[in-house]
Amino acid sequence: MLPRCLRSWQAKLRSTLFSSLLMGAKNGRLKEDEARRYFQQLINAVDYCHSRGVYHRDLKPENLLLDSYGVLKISDFGLSTFEQQVREDGLLHTACGTPNYVAPEVLNNKGYDGTSADIWSCGVILFVLMAGYLPFDEPSIIALYKKICKAEFSCPGWLSSGAKKMIQHILDPNPVTRITIPEILENEWFKEGYKPAQFKVEEDVNLDDVDAVFGNSKEKLVTERKEKPVSMNAFELISSSKSFNLENLFEKQMGLVKRETRFTSQRPANEIMNKIEEAAKPLGFNVHKRDYKMKLQGDKHGRKGHLSVATEVFEMAPSVHMVELRKTGGDTLEFHKFYKTFSSGLQDIVWKSEETTEESRA
Template sequence: MSAPGSCMRVGDYELGKTLGEGSFAKVKFARNTKTGDRVAIKILDKNHVLRHKMVEQIKMEISTMKLIKHPNVVQIHEVMASKTKIYIVLELVGGGELFDKIVSSGRLKEDEARSLRIYFLIYKEDGLLHTACGTPNYVAPEVISNKGYDGRTFDVWSCGVILYVLMAGYLPFDDPSTPALYGKILKGQFTCPSFFSSGAKKLIKRILEPNPHKRITIPEILENEWFRKGYKPPSFEHEEDVNLDDIDAIFNDSEEHLVTEKKERPESMNAFALISRSQGFNLGSLFEQEVGLVKRETCFTSQFPPNEIMSKIEEAAKPLGFNVRKHNYKMKLQGDKTGRKGHLSVATEVFEVAPSLHMVELRKTGGDTLEFHKFYKSFSSGLKDIVWKSEAITEEKEEAR
């Protein structure tokens, strides 16, 4: 078993904390050990990609991202592969998840929402896609009907949902019951808030058209009066100036094209890293926040050995109806009950801060955030024996009594 919190190095990059997790990929913070540059690395399981026949889709996504140079499009730096994984090195974009900002700060004004110009860069020129992917609330009707779909019209629908969320502050299609949610999506059953401008209402209704053949197309959106306000066309690199060789190389098992993955001795967290996580030192801090402020992760510190921390987490999770999977000093907790947004799942990881001090991060990777809060409130009571509290905090509590 590797050292607690040991860092993974892939090629020239040292991988850090997980920034996000989806159905098919995980995104981690990383640092280039030669240049010091901070990046985000999207990690895909190669066998999963091959098994679901997503090779051409992945190639198209990477190629398109390499060709587009635009301030609102995340830039891709390079692509690597090991024997089992594909690593896409991306520009690091700070600020957290957009939906969290909307929940905590409220909806955006129309000019702000329009300026984001969000578009998914995954499509196939010659035929229909058949892999159902994405969050149910954003999925187009043709995906639910399982008859195959054109990635371009599917993306138009998903961007329409995002635009609606940005301006309204909530989803156009939502229901605790997944079948009922799909029924609303299939019928295109939604209403626009009264504060939407007439131009925004007309565009969203044409985008969220359940019949993909009647849905507005990308060229038509580019000519739309509401959309064109302040529009800056993207600039494209000339194809001959962009190297696409590494895209084919990631599926080539020749040893010369593969990067090495190796665990290294854990680094002690520096002062900046500790300060950035300081609010998570106390288990109760998550619930001392303002009501309505949604958090998807938290952390605490412990002076107990990592093996005991792992055992205690497992003991606390199982009575709450969670299945536990362990790998090194990481754990996946999967709820056995279906909640408002599917099964609640939580990822935990133990980091070494010092030889006798460890930090444990808990992060929601699936399900409803409010359900995560309820789970954590019960879960935390089973961990109080291993949580470290500084003498200053203990003294303050004693004085308060």
């Protein structure tokens, strides 16, 4: 099953506005079982977006669609942003979204976590599905914002205790204590009739087919050839550089989340390989080496399975090497977090140009 997120306008033309379902419902609300089923699909879709480092920031019924099979889809990513766009404090700082569905921390203009903010919006949507009206709705913006920041709302009496507790856990004005998606997935009310989503993730993995290089046979484990690494020709060198990489330019224009990264080093190839192994093992990764290629396999089972990373060392010049790292399995957001910690252990082998050094000093 593909992720419940629109990939083209054709999909939108074949779908129905989710809000029209509410308008046709009795008293403008859905029965609890039906609301829960759509909420489960919404959480699956938002969880998938977050796993790819994407935050929607404008979730509301008007931005949800239903296809002919009753499958919920998220649309209108016009205000969405990406994990790489957070500032040094790890937070987003652009206030946006539809006022009635916006989280308190977004209104405070002190920075917010995109994951928690999207979860809040999902809670407002769940309330609307079952109550038939908004939890926060005031005639003036100032009064509305005060209600949202204090989370002043009350659930209607016809909601079950499980539904009320779920909404209260989501509409927690404190983003630190607000329920997370993993916690939602374990909630008893949520799990009733729940069918976990099966996402088809297409990874554009290179490095000469990592699984073919790293099999289970003994002769393929932890061995290195003594010759030098693969050399890059002029075209490969230009296309892999940040200044001339058309693929990187395309990804930046399309807002795609990167699954790979590169750095250069003036250290010998074997020293680079050993340093990568030293940095990866304390983070819980098994390391397999062969022909200046490495496979880092995480022990921990993450959101989308075990995180695995393929690396390869290329010779750019007699004393300069380029190291390519690519996620080959697991969650993209977890890859970003892993690399942030992992790269700190490689600082002494990364070649910093004069320009980079000056920027770091500024």
